[in-house]
Amino acid sequence: MERDDLDFTGKVVVVTGGNGGIGQGIVDVFSERNAHVVVADFAAPLNQRSSLGSGELVDIKTDITDRASIDAMVAQVMARFGKIDALINNAGRGEGMKRLANVTQDTIDWILDLNINGTVNMTQAVVEEMKKVGAGSVVNITSAAALSGPAGKNDPMYAGAKGFLHAFTKSLAADLGPAGIRVNSVAPGWIVPETNEATSQGSFWNVMPIMGKPDQANKAHEDALASGFGGAPTNQSDLPPLRKLGRPRDIGYACLYFASDAAAYATGQVLAIGGGGYMPG
Ligand SMILES: NC(=O)c1ccc[n+]([C@@H]2O[C@H](COP(=O)([O-])OP(=O)(O)OC[C@H]3O[C@@H](n4cnc5c(N)ncnc54)[C@H](O)[C@@H]3O)[C@@H](O)[C@H]2O)c1
Numbered sequence: 001m002e003r004d005d006l007d008f009t010g011k012v013v014v015v016t017g018g019n020g021g022i023g024q025g026i027v028d029v030f031s032e033r034n035a036h037v038v039v040a041d042f043a044a045p046l047n048q049r050s051s052l053g054s055g056e057l058v059d060i061k062t063d064i065t066d067r068a069s070i071d072a073m074v075a076q077v078m079a080r081f082g083k084i085d086a087l088i089n090n091a092g093r094g095e096g097m098k099r100l101a102n103v104t105q106d107t108i109d110w111i112l113d114l115n116i117n118g119t120v121n122m123t124q125a126v127v128e129e130m131k132k133v134g135a136g137s138v139v140n141i142t143s144a145a146a147l148s149g150p151a152g153k154n155d156p157m158y159a160g161a162k163g164f165l166h167a168f169t170k171s172l173a174a175d176l177g178p179a180g181i182r183v184n185s186v187a188p189g190w191i192v193p194e195t196n197e198a199t200s201q202g203s204f205w206n207v208m209p210i211m212g213k214p215d216q217a218n219k220a221h222e223d224a225l226a227s228g229f230g231g232a233p234t235n236q237s238d239l240p241p242l243r244k245l246g247r248p249r250d251i252g253y254a255c256l257y258f259a260s261d262a263a264a265y266a267t268g269q270v271l272a273i274g275g276g277g278y279m280p281g
Helices: 022-032 067-081 105-133 158-180 216-227 248-259
Strands: 011-015 036-040 057-059 086-089 136-141 181-189 270-273
Touching: 011 067, 011 105, 022 036, 022 248, 022 270, 036 067, 036 136, 067 105, 086 105, 086 248, 105 136, 105 158, 105 181, 136 158, 136 248, 136 270, 158 181
Parallel strands: 011 036, 011 086, 036 057, 086 136, 136 181, 181 270
Antiparallel strands: none
């Protein structure tokens, strides 16, 4: 039979923040390929979620800013499945329009706690299990804001926190490669869910609607295209070369690649998925 390195039958994938936005797209892509997917989110989805393949879809309420909550989740996954093949560190958020003059100590504290402490603690807990079997893949969801000055200027604390994750990715990749563990990053551009319902109660779309709801962002994009104005309702000054909005699945497929055996020789990399809005090189 033909080998399919993108099939996840029997594999266990943990997705933080998997109940909303990009996380839902990531969960769907792995679930369709028969993975057992563990959704580690602290909030419920607005839409009903179920497995799209032959694996299980397990929702374990987890707050990544709380180490005890992380450890309890990992213990449950190990008791149920006995292993974790891939960790997708997706949960994260900025404050949107918080330029330097408006940054408060509270802004600094919560952005670093969620995006850095949360990701570091989750990775440390899961990597301990991966080391025991000498295999595993970690994918960190970062942001174009950490790659491009203009994309990050409206939220420097967020951009800086995501930039930390790029350096973290590379140093862990170097450290853990000999142990059989790969670490990579996916840096999304502007990503909008297809509908308002494809979000969670904890999504920034619902708790911090600075961009409006997804339906409004979708309409604003259509209006911008129709009027011939190149700008998008984002912190980008122009639409990316592919001239469309990114979708959660666009990020899901990049995660699928890095987490799969197809990427067996790829580690320490940052892949920018943003319609060509930023082209590192
Ligand atoms: N949407 C974009 O345009 C975009 C662009 C670049 C990067 N990103 C990054 O992609 C990731 C996902 O973004 P999104 O747009 O889907 O955001 P979102 O707010 O829609 O979804 C984030 C999910 O994480 C969960 N979450 C938040 N804090 C948590 C915590 N402490 N513990 C557990 N779960 C928690 C939320 O409940 C939510 O379901 C984030 O890391 C974000 O920074 C998003």
